[in-house]
Amino acid sequence: MKPFLWCFGIIISSLLQIPPIDTAKLIPNLGYYVEMHQMDCVGDSNYFADLYCKILTPKNRTMEASVNIMHKLTAFSGSLRVSIPNAKKVITQIFDITFDVCKVLRERKRKVLIDLLVNTLARNSNAMAWRCPFPKGKFESKNISVTDLPPMLTESEFFVNLDFFIPKVAHAMNITLHGHLYELAKEKARRKKFL
Template sequence: MKFSLRIFLIFIAWRLCPAVQLLPNMGYFIVVQQFECVVNEQFITKASCDVVTPRNRSINAELVLLQPFKALGGSVKVSIPKKRVFTQIFDITFELCKVLRERKRKALIDILHSLANMGNKNIHCPLHQGHYKVQNVTIADSLPPLLTESPFLLHFTWFLPRVATVMNVTVLGHLYDISREHNRKKKYF
């Protein structure tokens, strides 16, 4: 609990202080080892989730919504390994339209807007049926610079409240610190 609170406070400080974001050689990149999407075919068809090779640092996703959604919930769970078992450090559940309308969860809004800007349609409520696509998406640019290098497991779920799960996304990857990576390269070159 203490570790997840520390991560949360660091993330909030990172988002609220633009001067911190200007520090040189700070930041991260993510190498994605596995990216899977499982959809409920009652709501979504033609879903694909792919890692962009050869560097595996970004992802492509595409789907077709079969019907509009007036209310859509989301859940994000992040786990890191601890003694060979993944331990959950972050768990948040939200209602998409409420987050977009009230703008209280800045981190979620930033991620949603970055996905919308990289995609072929804007995210707004209600969500309209049709084809949605994002290409070369990476979230490492929006991470605070005080996290530690680590493997991670991310579970992201879209659901209709009290009705059904619409889509499950699982990402297995590794978070690397850019400054440490530069030092490793200097050591060998």
Template sequence: MWQLLWTIGAIASFLQTPQPAAAANVLKHGYFVEMRQMDCVGNPTYLANVSCKILPPRNTTMDGYGEVVQKIPTLFASLRVSLPNPKKVYIQIFAITFDVCKVIREGTRKMLIDFLVRTLSRNSNVVIRCPFPKGKYYSKNISVKDLPPMLTENDFLANFDLFIPKVAVVMNVTLKGRLFDIAKENARKKKYL
């Protein structure tokens, strides 16, 4: 039941434009993501030297590198999030697919898409325009921030794909981790210190 409520709340918050009261609530009740395992795979026809790594000691940030070896005329993205059920089997609770070039061109974004763009472009030289030019790109110290306030602590599995429709998958990133509530984490620390 909690997964259904989480899903409905997450989808509703991502699809609505952010409200000032919601932003203030996020600041009071924040979250952080501990990354446990990450795999990045690039299609060598489009990307070379793709790497991503989780940065110790807290495993809350990551770096990503890659080289676009040929101009990419159009690009779509897909994000799928799964949570484990009581038997530890991951069940997909959320999926979204969007035209990256259309989002860039029109400049109108839903909250989730805006969140992805802000997260990936922080500390980055990534060119956010279509067609995507050849070149070497990086994103350093990527961390997940500004999550909706109705989330709960839980393990998760996220899959992020960049693809050219009916042609090829350009890149896949798979991330396993855990979402922590900052307030609960601070209370646990106080209890044991």
């Protein structure tokens, strides 16, 4: 959809003799923002202590988290599930990905959703270089916000379930997040309607 809009904008600008800089103004903003409603995190105290996660008010668009890793982690896996309700409020799972955390951190080519997760968590973190094995110690990340979302999304409520586990040993941590994805162009139109 986005490439079509760019081509359409260029054609219109050439027909109307509009400068290229003003062409961009013809194309609607296709950005998104996430508003979070509820976040919970629990961990196995044998591996993680002082696990903390919180949505930051007043806008509920950022969060912060910290954890104290009790033992050096050499093998670490994760499972990411994203669900949305349909028109009848039935929850439909749209993503279910299991991944080796260490492999994901080593590789440069990642699935889009996993890359988004890694970049989001690494931003504003005291873990300068996220790599395996994870050393014992405290890790924290502040002002975590979800950005750079793929352009094919639509406004929707969403549920995220992120599990971390030590393969064949223990389920180590669970993070759940409930929120809403808003499209900037639609939000601006709603504001104009009511203002």
